[in-house]
Amino acid sequence: MSAQGPLTERAIQIIADNKIRAAIEAGEFDNLPGLGKPAAIFDEPYDPHWWIRRKLRRESLTGIAEGLR
Secondary structure, three states: OEOOEOOOHHHHHHHHHHHHHHHHHOOOOOOOOOOOOOOHHHHOOOOOOHHHHHHHHHOOOOOOHHHHO
């Protein structure tokens, strides 16, 4: 909270925009993994358990996700 009270939604948006612009200018978004490639999640049908399945795949866990069908 600022000395003037809570920040307005517009003030938060301006702060976020300024931070993003500064990060772009500093090159913090350069060389990200997958840069220039389509995001795989947009080509797949909606799956409410996508995050669980991705974690299981990343952690190489098997036999657990069968109940998520």
